[in-house]
Amino acid sequence: AQSVAQPEDQVNVAEGNPLTVKCTYSVSGNPYLFWYVQYPNRGLQFLLKYITGDNLVKGSYGFEAEFNKSQTSFHLKKPSALVSDSALYFCAVRDMASGTYKYIFGTGTRLKVLA
Amino acid sequence: SQTIHQWPATLVQPVGSPLSLECTVEGTSNPNLYWYRQAAGRGLQLLFYSVGIGQISSEVPQNLSASRPQDRQFILSSKKLLLSDSGFYLCAWSMTGPSYGYTFGSGTRLTVV
Numbered sequence: 001a002q003s004v005a006q007p008e009d010q011v012n013v014a015e016g017n018p019l020t021v022k023c024t025y026s027v028s029g030n031p032y033l034f035w036y037v038q039y040p041n042r043g044l045q046f047l048l049k050y051i052t053g054d055n056l057v058k059g060s061y062g063f064e065a066e067f068n069k070s071q072t073s074f075h076l077k078k079p080s081a082l083v084s085d086s087a088l089y090f091c092a093v094r095d096m097a098s099g100t101y102k103y104i105f106g107t108g109t110r111l112k113v114l115a
Numbered sequence: 116s117q118t119i120h121q122w123p124a125t126l127v128q129p130v131g132s133p134l135s136l137e138c139t140v141e142g143t144s145n146p147n148l149y150w151y152r153q154a155a156g157r158g159l160q161l162l163f164y165s166v167g168i169g170q171i172s173s174e175v176p177q178n179l180s181a182s183r184p185q186d187r188q189f190i191l192s193s194k195k196l197l198l199s200d201s202g203f204y205l206c207a208w209s210m211t212g213p214s215y216g217y218t219f220g221s222g223t224r225l226t227v228v
Contacts, residue, residue, distance in 0.1 A: 034216055036217075036219075041203075041224065042221060042222065043121075043221045043222050044159075044207075044219045046216045046217070046218070051213075051214045088157070090159070096213060101147070101211065101212065102149075102161060102164060103161075103217065105158070107157060108158060108159075
């Protein structure tokens with residue numbers, strides 16, 4: 001079965017420090033991986049995706065993610081956190097087995113950046 | 116450019132009343148359309164998806180239904196709301212193909228009282 005896991009409910013980091021939000025996946029075949037961010041009472045916004053190619057993917061707002069096939073991980077990173085990065089972050093993988101290209105979302109990780 | 120509109124932004128409805136939430140997409144044709152519900156500000160539950168006019172797939176049995184009367188219009192409905200239908204409802208669209216991301220609407224906060 002295809003799945004995605006975000007092992008941390010919440011991540012706290014001080015402003016200016018690097019941040020990492022973890023995501024691991026389990027899929028058959030090549031993974032199509034995505035990160036989204038959600039601010040309070042808003043829809044999700046696309047941050048970045050990995051389809052193929054370079055393992056380090058750069059996205060919006062200074063975020064990047066590293067695809068690691070051997071560890072089946074796709075962790076979201078940012079070198080220097082801002083208070084405005086505080087939000088709910090979702091990792092997602094395409095459900096290729098269903099043939100419908102639906103997402104399988106993780107349960108979300110709440111990021112709190114402390115001033 | 117493509118845009119997605121979802122309304123209303125907030126809704127308070129009594130138990131037993133009907134529901135209609137609407138979502139429209141502009142600037143593209145034949146999009147895949149999705150309705151999600153988010154409870155307690157966390158996990159996302161896929162309710163319905165549609166790959167074309169009149170084609171609706173339901174992910175979970177529930178008190179809700181969906182329709183797609185036009186190519187870029189997706190409607191979420193209920194004949195009689197339950198308290199458990201409260202939540203944050205999100206519409207999304209994507210192009211067909213695994214490499215395309217979703218674009219989400221701004222959401223509807225539904226409170227059933």
